[in-house]
Amino acid sequence: MEARAEARYIKMSPQKVRLVVDLIRGQSANDARMTLRSTNKRIAPSVLKVLDSAIANAENRFNDLDVDTLVVTEAYVNEGPRMKRVRPAPMGRAYRYQRRLCHIVVSVGDRAGKGEKA
Numbered sequence: 229m230e231a232r233a234e235a236r237y238i239k240m241s242p243q244k245v246r247l248v249v250d251l252i253r254g255q256s257a258n259d260a261r262m263t264l265r266s267t268n269k270r271i272a273p274s275v276l277k278v279l280d281s282a283i284a285n286a287e288n289r290f291n292d293l294d295v296d297t298l299v300v301t302e303a304y305v306n307e308g309p310r311m312k313r314v315r316p317a318p319m320g321r322a323y324r325y326q327r328r329l330c331h332i333v334v335s336v337g338d339r340a341g342k343g344e345k346a
Contacts, residue, residue: 229293230301230337231286235278237308238271242330245271245305249332257283257298257336275332282336293338302335 238245248269252260257279264276279300286293308329315323 232335233281
């Protein structure tokens with residue numbers, strides 16, 4: 229049993245988001261929630277929202293599911309499109325820079341299902 233949730237076009241660099249997502253990979257769902265609540269990063273509430281959505285998807289999809297047995301089986305961040313922007317520079321010039329976006333994916337499953345596959 230596995231359910232996933234995805235947040236797309238988050239306005240933060242994938243490199244910064246990976247620092248938070250790496251903390252919860254492989255943890256139980258309750259431990260991951262506690263970790264995200266105590267993490268002092270700006271993206272942590274967004275990752276918590278995705279995790280909560282994955283847990284809710286699992287509850288809706290499977291009737292006989294015990295939420296306490298859920299584990300974060302997959303958690304990764306993909307790079308989204310880049311927004312090209314222009315910053316004014318001295319002497320009438322312009323500097324180009326890129327605003328990076330990312331896609332966050334979190335999958336949760338039960339421990340029993342994980343053991344059967346291995």
